[in-house]
Structure formats: structure tokens, C-alpha cells
Amino acid sequence: MVSPTPQVSSSSEVSPPKYQIVELDPDTKTKIKLYLFKNVQNVETIRDNIIQGVWECSAIKPRYIVDAFQVAVAANKAVLDEKRDAMVTRSVYSEILYNLSPTKNISQSLMKFGISKDTNILFCFLVTEERDTSTEIIPKIEGEMCSMKELFNFTSFEETKHVYKLNHMKEKCMERLLDLVVTKIATKSFVTH
Amino acid sequence: MDESEPQLLKQGAEARVYICKYLGRDTVIKERFQKKYRHPDLDVEIVKERIRNEARSILRCKFANIRTPALYLVDFERRKIYMEYLATNITVKDFIAKHGTANEHFEKIAKTIGETLRKLHDNNIVHGDLTTSNMLLIPKLQAGAEQIDPAWLAKGHVELVMIDFGLSYTDASIEDKGVDLYVLERALLSTHSNYEDLFAIILKAYVVSNPKGNANETIKRFEEVRARGRKRTMVG
Numbered sequence: 001m002v003s004p005t006p007q008v009s010s011s012s013e014v015s016p017p018k019y020q021i022v023e024l025d026p027d028t029k030t031k032i033k034l035y036l037f038k039n040v041q042n043v044e045t046i047r048d049n050i051i052q053g054v055w056e057c058s059a060i061k062p063r064y065i066v067d068a069f070q071v072a073v074a075a076n077k078a079v080l081d082e083k084r085d086a087m088v089t090r091s092v093y094s095e096i097l098y099n100l101s102p103t104k105n106i107s108q109s110l111m112k113f114g115i116s117k118d119t120n121i122l123f124c125f126l127v128t129e130e131r132d133t134s135t136e137i138i139p140k141i142e143g144e145m146c147s148m149k150e151l152f153n154f155t156s157f158e159e160t161k162h163v164y165k166l167n168h169m170k171e172k173c174m175e176r177l178l179d180l181v182v183t184k185i186a187t188k189s190f191v192t193h
Numbered sequence: 194m195d196e197s198e199p200q201l202l203k204q205g206a207e208a209r210v211y212i213c214k215y216l217g218r219d220t221v222i223k224e225r226f227q228k229k230y231r232h233p234d235l236d237v238e239i240v241k242e243r244i245r246n247e248a249r250s251i252l253r254c255k256f257a258n259i260r261t262p263a264l265y266l267v268d269f270e271r272r273k274i275y276m277e278y279l280a281t282n283i284t285v286k287d288f289i290a291k292h293g294t295a296n297e298h299f300e301k302i303a304k305t306i307g308e309t310l311r312k313l314h315d316n317n318i319v320h321g322d323l324t325t326s327n328m329l330l331i332p333k334l335q336a337g338a339e340q341i342d343p344a345w346l347a348k349g350h351v352e353l354v355m356i357d358f359g360l361s362y363t364d365a366s367i368e369d370k371g372v373d374l375y376v377l378e379r380a381l382l383s384t385h386s387n388y389e390d391l392f393a394i395i396l397k398a399y400v401v402s403n404p405k406g407n408a409n410e411t412i413k414r415f416e417e418v419r420a421r422g423r424k425r426t427m428v429g
């Protein structure tokens with residue numbers, strides 16, 4: 001056997017992963033894995049596969065996502081409610097979209113926070129010790145993978161403020177916006193505002 | 194901080210407060226435990242109500258530009274609220290115990306308390322348990338600063354955070370607001386030796402911070418509540 005050819009430096013150095021992982025409630029033994037894409041070409045295929053339940057993931061509009069933590073809070077509640085048979089929607093992945101939304105109207109929530117013709121997409125996968133559907137789905141996304149660190153470039157402060165009805169906010173502070181958004185998500189099921 | 198094991202921070206009469214890592218963040222878990230003297234069904238209902246009140250008022254405060262901890266999960270089944278851990282804080286109670294009322298920032302802090310209570314009441318939120326332990330001072334990040342200045346407290350770079358809304362309610366009446374102020378006065382009286390200065394500044398700020406509205410009516414009602422309280426203590 002010939003010895004392996006020396007690798008060029010760029011490929012031998014492990015580049016930092018572009019996705020982001022957040023561990024959910026310890027009882028669920030589940031993590032979320034988030035991938036950000038731009039210029040996605042096969043949006044229709046993605047939508048169809050998700051709607052038909054072939055692909056298990058949520059495809060989220062990044063425009064109203066301030067931070068990965070916002071998705072973590074929504075997904076955490078979805079996974080806990082799934083365990084407790086207390087979901088509002090039919091699958092845990094649509095439940096994530098529903099939880100992200102401030103309204104209780106299901107179809108409106110899925111439309112607002114899900115994708116339609118959007119070419120920028122934030123994918124959320126629920127990953128357990130036994131199962132990680134991202135490995136088969138991510139290669140089928142025809143688009144440019146971005147680092148999760150770039151998420152803020154896709155976020156619209158004003159539109160997020162508007163969607164969550166936070167017109168009282170005076171300063172343009174992302175931290176305060178995230179504070180309000182996650183608190184709204186956490187209280188949605190029993191607070192009408 | 195340990196990743197998995199919650200650490201006990203405070204043990205109260207109704208709740209235990211823990212800190213742990215949750216969803217990757219430093220988190221406070223407030224757990225309302227079962228009270229043995231209550232019927233179990235009633236206990237469940239009371240706890241649900243407290244948790245709901247606490248979460249609802251914390252959210253309402255944010256809309257009134259009153260700083261409260263961010264909520265991460267409200268779990269009725271586990272009787273727990275998961276919220277933002279304000280790692281760097283001092284309660285107003287400890288601040289006064291340590292630094293007294295003769296320091297340069299005392300007046301500003303007392304004024305902020307009065308203004309904040311006024312904002313609460315103007316939004317028809319009554320706290321229900323106004324004490325100086327339920328008010329936290331946290332560092333206020335200065336414009337352009339990336340990190341907390343270790344001398345934040347000495348420099349008076351503080352922000353007031355209100356916590357512990359379990360006994361709160363929304364849609365409060367003038368009577369409720371008057372009682373809220375009375376509860377605060379009684380709490381100050383029992384915790385702080387020079388409570389009169391403190392309370393006077395708080396009340397003044399409460400009245401003047403918003404020239405509109407019915408603050409004078411609330412103050413009048415507060416004085417009536419106080420008079421009733423005095424009568425009660427004289428009789429009983």
C-alpha cells in the first residue's frame with residue numbers, strides 16, 4: 001500500500017461545524033441541531049417532503065429568529081408536550097413552528113414561521129442517541145450552507161418586533177427582543193395578550 | 194456550574210430556588226413544593242394559580258418596560274418555572290443592609306423603586322408581596338461597553354429587576370394598589386431601621402413620576418388602609 005498522500009492544510013484542519021446544537025430538557029434526552037441555508041433551489045421538494053412527513057425536520061423562516069435559543073425554547077416545549085400527549089398540532093416538528101408563533105391559529109402560525117417560497121431556511125432537527133435524521137436530509141438541500149453565527153444577518157429586528165406585537169419597545173436591543181420573545185413563547189399556552 | 198445537578202440557591206416557605214444549566218444557559222428553577230397542611234387537590238390548584246400569576250405578570254411587566262427575568266419554560270406538571278439567572282445581583286434588602294441609606298446611590302435607587310411601582314400600578318399590575326428581597330439590583334451595561342464593570346455598584350450603574358410575582362394579579366383596583374403600598378410599608382418597617390426615609394422617597398417618586406393618572410387617589414386609599422391597619426392593631 002502506498003502511504004496516503006499528504007493532505008492539503010485546509011482539509012486536514014478540522015473546520016468548525018457550521019451547525020449548532022442545543023441540549024433540551026434532560027428528561028427528553030433530545031438535542032436540537034440547527035442548520036442555516038441561503039439560496040436554496042429545491043424549496044418545493046423540501047416543503048412537500050416535510051408536509052408528507054417523509055422528512056422529519058422543521059423548516060423555519062430565519063427572518064423572525066433572533067437567536068438559536070428562541071428555537072430551543074420552542075422545541076423544548078414541543079418535545080415535552082409530545083411526551084405528555086399535550087401537543088396542539090399533529091407532529092412535533094409542526095409543533096415547533098406553532099410554539100414559535102405568538103398566535104393560536106395553527107395554519108397562520110405554520111405559514112408565518114414555516115417556509116413558502118423562501119430561499120433562506122433554518123432547519124431544526126431533533127436528535128437523540130438513536131436517531132439523527134439530519135445526516136440523510138442535509139445532503140439533499142440544494143443551497144449554500146451558512147454558519148449559524150451568521151443568523152443575525154437573516155433576522156429582521158423590525159419585522160420580528162411587529163410579528164410578536166412588541167411595538168412598545170423603544171431601543172433597538174437584540175437582547176431585550178430575545179428576552180420578550182422567549183417569554184412570550186413560554187407563556188403562550190395560558191396568556192392571551 | 195454543574196451541568197446536570199441543580200444547586201439550591203434559596204429555600205423559602207413556598208418555593209425552592211435552584212440554579213442549573215438548562216438549554217445551554219444558566220437558569221433559575223423556581224419549584225413550588227407541596228404544602229402538607231393543604232388538601233392535595235387544593236394544593237395543586239393553588240400552585241397552578243401562583244405559577245400562572247407569576248408568569249403572566251412577569252410578561253406584563255416587560256410590556257410596561259419593567260425589567261423582569263426572561264422565562265424559558267413554565268411547567269405546571271413539575272410545578273416549576275424556568276427563568277433567566279441574573280448571576281450578578283444584590284437584593285435591595287442586602288444593598289441597604291450593607292451600604293446603609295447614607296450612600297450616594299441610595300436616593301436614586303429608592304426613586305427608581307417608586308417609579309417602577311408606579312409603572313406597575315399604572316398597568317394595573319399589583320405585586321402582592323412587595324418587599325426589598327423581591328427587588329434585585331443588576332449591573333446596567335454602559336453604552337458601548339461589552340462587559341460588566343466590576344465596580345458597577347459603587348458607580349451606581351444599576352438596573353432594578355422585579356421578581357416573585359406569585360401573589361400578583363392583573364386588573365387591580367385602587368384598593369388593591371393602596372394595599373400593595375401598605376404591604377411594602379409594613380415590609381420596610383420590619384426589615385430596615387431607617388425605613389421612613391426610604392418609604393418617603395419611594396412614595397414621592399411614585400406620585401411625581403407620572404403627572405397623569407390617579408396616583409393621589411391611590412395614596413389616599415393607601416392612607417385609609419393604613420388607618421384601618423392601625424385601628425386593627427390597637428383593638429387586637
Ligand SMILES: Nc1ncnc2c1ncn2[C@@H]1O[C@H](COP(=O)(O)OP(=O)(O)O)[C@@H](O)[C@H]1O
Pocket residue numbers: 202203204205206207208209210221223262276277278279280282284326327356357358359
Ligand atoms: N432570576 C433570578 N436570578 C437570580 N436570583 C434570583 C432569581 N430569582 C430569584 N432569585 C433569588 O432567590 C430569592 C428567592 O426567590 P423568590 O422568587 O423571591 O422566591 P420566594 O417566593 O421563595 O421568596 C430571591 O430573593 C433572589 O435572591
Ligand SMILES: [Mg+2]
Pocket residue numbers: 326327357
Ligand atoms: Mg421572595
